[in-house]
Amino acid sequence: MFSILNWHKDNERKIHFYSKKGVNSYSYSSLIQSIHYLETDFKNRGIKKGDVVALMFPTSLELVATFFALWKIGATPTFLYPPIRLGKIDFWLEKTKHCLKEVDARFLILHDILKMTGNSLPIEHFSVSLKEIDSFESYPSSFSLKEIEINDKEIAFIQFSSGSTGSPRPIEIPFSALYANIKAIIKALNIKEGTSESCVSWLPLYHDMGLVGGFLCAIYAKASLTLIEPSQFLACPSLWFKAISKMKATVSVAPNFSLGLLSKRFKESDYEGVDLSSLRVLMCGAEHISNETYSKFYRFFSPYGLSELAFTPVYGLAENTLAATFSKASSVAKAKYFDEAALKVDKIAIATDHGRELFSVGFPVEGTQIEILDDCGESLGEAHVGEVAFFGSSMCANVKRDSFGRIRTGDFGLLYEGELFILGRKKEVLIINGRNIDPVEIEQVASKIPGVREGTVMAFSSTKNQKDSEEIIVFLEQAHSMSDKGLSNLKNEIKKDVLKEVALTVSEIHVFKKSSLPRTSSGKLMRVKAKELYESGKYLSLEGGPVVDFFSKYIALFKLFVFYPLKKKMAYDKRS
Template identity: 30%
Template structure:
């Protein structure tokens, strides 16, 4: 999009050019209810609310947006943009303040206002209590019956568009400062790379306080002038195939989700629920927000090919909040690249051909860097570039890289203004202003990015690197009683300084009455030894729904580790000494 300085101006443009097109449609949890707003009505509703916000705030004040997936969230978000208020999307607080990030976010960004639904979504008063304790004014939001169309006080591109709080998968959530220019640059990158256009309808169930849900699945279609359909996360989790039905019903070209969602669709597949569904119009099945597994791509394509799904639509991608959202992906229509590499080489942080059939690890490419974005693989200790074939930290430069972390100058300097060391003289010629992502990966000779995991999560046992997501995947498939994507592997240090690997794993709900714990422990240990040449020190089975995860579904390994050390995890049964196995003897 050319000539716009903010997304609020983009919405104003769409309201004039495409006034009667349904911008946003919401699937309510109530059957048959699908309220929607056209571009013209969305703009009018947002402008009306913006006038109210401008009267209660100064430019730059923060406002919490505490909504489910609903039209009111979209109106409130654009009203903030119009009023020069910094929006802070946030999930509703949970009853137990120690187990969610809401208190930390409120303390960090010191908001002036909190916007939420006028209809009371908080029967226990949890939200009102939190806001009153911190002196935050509550603004209930409802759709105006006859909104007046006003341009609203649009602000310039140098001001922040919103704060996107990180998931907190490895640390306390931090507020990423996303400017209007960051946002517009990344939306344009996505448009060019994915080939999206005004007819590219999007269907999403991802919460709008998550960057993939907000930017990819809501703001991208609004940027394009395309329709967007929002479903509730709970609706997807209970009936994942309804997501695919909605893609069919709305002729959606684009739908994005984390890797686990595609696995869940396969696990819950029922032929009768897919009757009449045609997925041939689905062109971009973006897979991101967590490690992309080659096995998942193959399982999903094989399961849904009879319903028109084209494997070339599967689009593994890499992104993070600090870069606004998307960093890399393949072009529309390109087949996802899968490489077979040495599993033993991967443990040594290098990429090499397999030495024998039992040494094969299949990894999926997340595509090449978006246009206008530079990627580098850097040794995190020496800060020097690594050659192709070596695993290091992913660093990047782009106009979409955010301004830093809210109120954290030291951390912003370290993460957003890093320098790559070179041998050139004078030192001023060093490459500066790179974003350190904290993620591990490598680039192949064609510039394709392969993500290996989080730098902080890597476990080193006897000098060998072990990636938790690989061990977790092995554990989940070792026995049918275990839930896929619901395990956390981490390392502890014993009294003499040796690293020992622990796995905490949820049990499938359907298996809770017939679980043979010794059998499960034996299957898990055998699978891990066979696939990773290491024995687990301990396996703890826990009840479904109790593994610490972020709001976007990422496993919080560091928090799980701390709760395990503190004895706060509740085992599946009193026989919590499920597998106190001896340390690896290899």
């Protein structure tokens, strides 16, 4: 990888950071100088080969330089997400401590703007700010990085599973798996290395899709790279397409919810002069892909030059580094209808003109094989529904495999004409009166009702009230403030439509304020966690009062910067 960074430097390439203020561009020469400076600094601080070092940064030059500096030393980076939602500090702190313990991290390195955060965590920490570096006079512009000897089995980095169905698990990615997956992605997208390809990504680097798909792939393919801080995208979604237009991006990547966010906040005035005709590939993955969301998105942005051929559904997971299956680049994405009863009862896919609509997420990437398994682990044939499993050259190092060397994903799916279709998560399937129900079916119906905030509906089953049978419970966030009568009408509409379209009775619906429901670091809804909160009674919907209000944000700040550091110090003093 260091020889590739040198190539970027020798070809006078730059790495770009796009924001509302414009573009900040840094030469690869300055990046390499920063890497060398930080490598020396980190060694002086005691970081050595084999150490696991946790990183907590916004998307920035400091993060990029720190990541590569740790590689130079032979240390293993792992990414933690910063405290984004102030109302959920306790939840964030619990998860962060869990992650630090799971990987036995020796150091935590933070961006300078987050340096006080480290005081709340039980680990040696320090901050980094390249603004503090006075000059690089000791490293001339011709300075290059020496390639280092790396054993293929050495761990490149540790990423965490999303944690959508439980606690995040550490996933160790060997260099051999990383490079195999990067090469498979480049081949699947028909990227010609060193050409005029340009990638724009707003995805966080603590997410596998952002780290591998949007960052490392672009550098390895010798493409131009533009990064956007995720919080800036969420605050102003049009930034993403403005960056694509300005940088003439050919490749970008995003989960389904971001397409819905762009459509929801669409204002014609935000896109004046935007041209998306350069975009050849828009990878979409990380969560259920909705044809309704995509169709609405395409209607809004096709007038700006967005090609229907660009939309590329994909399927990936941290346990396979990232990519498992990719749709064919530069071809129209396939959505198929399957007979609903056959899928649920007979567990067989029969194509029809109506029924359950599913997007193909493509064919296995090079070096990866996909199988569909029954409950006994036997491989099923074409068009049979079962658990998705995989094996190949991109597999992680530390996740349990079965006797055939396969990793079971926990996802239900099927292969049809060689392409993979995903139905849902095995742990999240609702079993109602003997029927296996994908919660997405209920969630999609509820999401159509005016007043429901898009992408915030969670359906799960519970025996809390009736021990002998499962009831359907729905959590959702409101799109805007509503009166008691408005909330009552909203719930009645959802119950009526779910009964009509899915033939199921919803027992309870709980409505929450914005940004109140549990999500993973990558934004996925946590149905299992929501069920835990419901059954323990540890939740507050609007009927019971606001979950996060203005005052609670100050409480959260007090906890993060005063209470927890003080508690940590008192514990230390007591031990002394």
